[in-house]
Amino acid sequence: MRRLEGLRQLFSDLNLNGDTPVRVQPQLGEWEPRRVPTTKQKKNARIMVTIAFVAATVALFYLGNFFYKALMGIS
Numbered sequence: 551m552r553r554l555e556g557l558r559q560l561f562s563d564l565n566l567n568g569d570t571p572v573r574v575q576p577q578l579g580e581w582e583p584r585r586v587p588t589t590k591q592k593k594n595a596r597i598m599v600t601i602a603f604v605a606a607t608v609a610l611f612y613l614g615n616f617f618y619k620a621l622m623g624i625s
Contacts, residue, residue: 565589 567575587595619625
């Protein structure tokens with residue numbers, strides 16, 4: 551559980567309703583604009599961007615390593 555608390559502190563609170571009671575929170579699209587992403591979609595986007603960044607960094611490292619070995623004649 552302590553690990554999850556650390557992750558909660560890492561990310562900002564994506565729920566813009568805050569501490570307001572549920573009965574006074576507007577429904578999605580009630581006050582415009584429509585198609586506003588939900589909190590879950592925002593969390594998923596953050597996770598996917600992090601995964602994509604790490605994957606791109608690893609791919610660039612291996613590509614650079616491949617070209618270095620090819621140019622130096624190392625097999």
